[in-house]
Amino acid sequence: MDLSADTCRLxxxxxxxxxxxxxxxxxxxxxxxxxxxxVRRAGGSLATVxxxxxxxxxxxxxxxxxxxxxxxxxxxxxxxxxxxPAATLRRIAxxxxxxxxxxxxxxxxxxxxxxSISEPQFARQFFERTANQTxxxxxxxxxxxxxxxxxxxxxxxxxxxxxxGLFVSDLQTQAISHGAAIRVQSERLHDRTDFFLVxxxxxxxxxxxxxxxxxxxxxxxxxxxxx
Numbered sequence: 001m002d003l004s005a006d007t008c009r010l011x012x013x014x015x016x017x018x019x020x021x022x023x024x025x026x027x028x029x030x031x032x033x034x035x036x037x038x039v040r041r042a043g044g045s046l047a048t049v050x051x052x053x054x055x056x057x058x059x060x061x062x063x064x065x066x067x068x069x070x071x072x073x074x075x076x077x078x079x080x081x082x083x084x085p086a087a088t089l090r091r092i093a094x095x096x097x098x099x100x101x102x103x104x105x106x107x108x109x110x111x112x113x114x115x116s117i118s119e120p121q122f123a124r125q126f127f128e129r130t131a132n133q134t135x136x137x138x139x140x141x142x143x144x145x146x147x148x149x150x151x152x153x154x155x156x157x158x159x160x161x162x163x164x165g166l167f168v169s170d171l172q173t174q175a176i177s178h179g180a181a182i183r184v185q186s187e188r189l190h191d192r193t194d195f196f197l198v199x200x201x202x203x204x205x206x207x208x209x210x211x212x213x214x215x216x217x218x219x220x221x222x223x224x225x226x227x
Contacts (some may be wrong), residue, residue, distance in 0.1 A: 014052050016042040022063045026107040030060060030115070057122065063125060064108050070135035071096055075141060085145050085202050092187075093166060093193045098132070100171045111173040133166045153201040162200075166192050 020042035024033040035049055035056055053059040074095045078088050099105065116123030142156030152159060166189070 010052075013042075013044050013048055017044065017049060017052065017059070018063055018066055021059050022066075022108075022120055025060065025063060025079065025111060026104055030111045035059075057119075060111070060121075061125070064112065065130065071099060071130070072137045074099065074133060075137040079144075085150055086197050088141070089163070089197065089202070090190075092138070093163075095188060096167045097170070097189050100167045101174060106171065106174050109171055113172075113175060131164065131168055135160050138163055145162050151201055153199065159200055163196060166196065 017038060019032070021038045023152065024037055024041065035046055038059070039046055039049060049059065053062055075092055078091045081088070081091070083091065112123055112126045139156045139160035141161050142152065146152060146156060154162070
């Protein structure tokens with residue numbers, strides 16, 4: 001018996017089921033989609049769906065995690081480029097903004113918001129396993145920069161929360177407004193990212209102590225000489 005071939009077939013079947021479920025959930029809504037419809041589009045059997053995902057809720061969770069949880073990977077890839085902190089954060093901002101505002105992601109978040117009314121635990125798990133994982137990856141990046149001596153105004157956890165707010169608020173607004181909100185333009189994203197960098201004082205040089213004042217003075221040394 002070739003176990004590796006069976007595993008590959010099961011992985012392909014899992015991917016096909018997730019893809020079919022994602023399209024149907026977005027096209028006609030979670031509540032109006034049945035597992036039988038998903039199986040008809042993906043192939044396979046209901047037994048396979050139950051084996052892989054447990055039930056319809058488990059399938060929805062798999063769809064959401066596959067679509068949204070890639071933010072953590074995006075952060076790691078940006079960090080691997082080893083650019084200066086400001087450039088790294090701009091790259092992450094552009095990537096997360098594009099990823100979070102994809103129509104399918106917005107549609108899936110809309111489903112989560114609707115289900116959170118009757119299933120608050122489902123919504124909590126969604127944020128713990130998606131947006132919060134991305135936030136933790138960004139916090140780890142800030143922590144590394146701080147240990148490397150990069151100046152920053154705030155703790156890594158606080159800065160990660162503020163940085164994530166640049167995208168999560170737009171995602172929630174677009175999901176709730178059903179397109180009525182103004183589409184966020186790239187120029188506005190750049191302005192908001194630059195505002196964050198200024199507020200966080202990322203990479204700002206530490207002022208040299210004044211040679212003629214008390215030790216707590218942070219006035220640049222050149223000013224004491226009149227230069």
